[in-house]
Amino acid sequence: MSKSHDPWQDAMDHAVAVARKSGEMIREVVQNQDQSSLVQTKSSAVDLVTETDQKVERLIIQSVKSKFPSHRFIGEESVSSGEPCILTSDPTWIIDPIDGTTNFVHRYPFVGVCIGFAVNQQVEWGVVYSAIEDKMFTARRGRGAFCNGRPLQVSTQTDVHRSMVATEFGSDRDPQVVDKIFSSLHKVLSLPVHGVRGAGSAALNMCAVARGSVELYYETGVHVWDIAAASVIVTEAGGVLRDTTGGALDLMSRRIVAANNETIATRIIAELEVYSSERDDRAPDCEPE
Numbered sequence: 001m002s003k004s005h006d007p008w009q010d011a012m013d014h015a016v017a018v019a020r021k022s023g024e025m026i027r028e029v030v031q032n033q034d035q036s037s038l039v040q041t042k043s044s045a046v047d048l049v050t051e052t053d054q055k056v057e058r059l060i061i062q063s064v065k066s067k068f069p070s071h072r073f074i075g076e077e078s079v080s081s082g083e084p085c086i087l088t089s090d091p092t093w094i095i096d097p098i099d100g101t102t103n104f105v106h107r108y109p110f111v112g113v114c115i116g117f118a119v120n121q122q123v124e125w126g127v128v129y130s131a132i133e134d135k136m137f138t139a140r141r142g143r144g145a146f147c148n149g150r151p152l153q154v155s156t157q158t159d160v161h162r163s164m165v166a167t168e169f170g171s172d173r174d175p176q177v178v179d180k181i182f183s184s185l186h187k188v189l190s191l192p193v194h195g196v197r198g199a200g201s202a203a204l205n206m207c208a209v210a211r212g213s214v215e216l217y218y219e220t221g222v223h224v225w226d227i228a229a230a231s232v233i234v235t236e237a238g239g240v241l242r243d244t245t246g247g248a249l250d251l252m253s254r255r256i257v258a259a260n261n262e263t264i265a266t267r268i269i270a271e272l273e274v275y276s277s278e279r280d281d282r283a284p285d286c287e288p289e
């Protein structure tokens, strides 16, 4: 299709360019500033945000508004400041300016700029830029997934005992939640699997599934901005997406499983404790689930 008949390609090209520019900003700070003194907290004492998160999100949104004025946004730090988190059928940019803020603060080199794009509530393309590694992960629905232009393919492994699994400890330190996290981790580790890893970034864990170095990533407590961009990178690399309940992925549910195939997904899901965090799109005054 020519560019004029492919309205979303121009948007995706813009996302790649602004993600790369954002990555330059992030590297500049990591190399030249000590972020630890500029850290603020959000939902818990370990849910961190910095002025760089906010500056990067403003940069992305302002650049998009000038080119695509009718498009909508769901941005992590905008939602944190009170913007609604509702995915309509309108073209919507779903942005996590820094996925892995805790890594960023500690100069741990796994930090992803995440830009997903949804139309009619379906993710059309995703861009995840691993800024410190300089790896640009991209995928367009129906057209494959790539890292720095090289095609991505998930692992062909079907034996869970030969698999690598990724997960995160999240930002919720409620003792009951911590118990559920460790209960799942204990069951998965004891299968046994070859190993359990965590990049400190939901999106980069999902990109590790897409590139075939991890068979499955799961987490409860993620947000739509953590996973939207990487969701299409996983599926376009041949992977599958599920809820930790085994059902279909619901981007707003705060639960995700991203796997190389159904066999591994089903086997690991059988070991997971299912619990819920408040949905991203909950009405402000509704009771938590």
Ligand SMILES: O=P(O)(O)O[C@H]1[C@H](O)[C@@H](O)[C@H](O)[C@@H](O)[C@@H]1O
Pocket (backbone or CB within 6 Å): 047, 048, 076, 096, 098, 099, 100, 101, 102, 168, 169, 170, 171, 172, 200, 201, 202, 203, 219, 221, 222, 226
């Ligand atoms: O770094 P952010 O964008 O806040 O996202 C991370 C979140 O803070 C953690 O709680 C999750 O465990 C990670 O998976 C997210 O990447």
Ligand SMILES: [Mg+2]
Pocket (backbone or CB within 6 Å): 096, 098, 099, 100, 202, 225, 226
């Ligand atoms: Mg995030």
Ligand SMILES: [Mg+2]
Pocket (backbone or CB within 6 Å): 053, 076, 096, 097, 098, 099, 100, 101
């Ligand atoms: Mg973030």
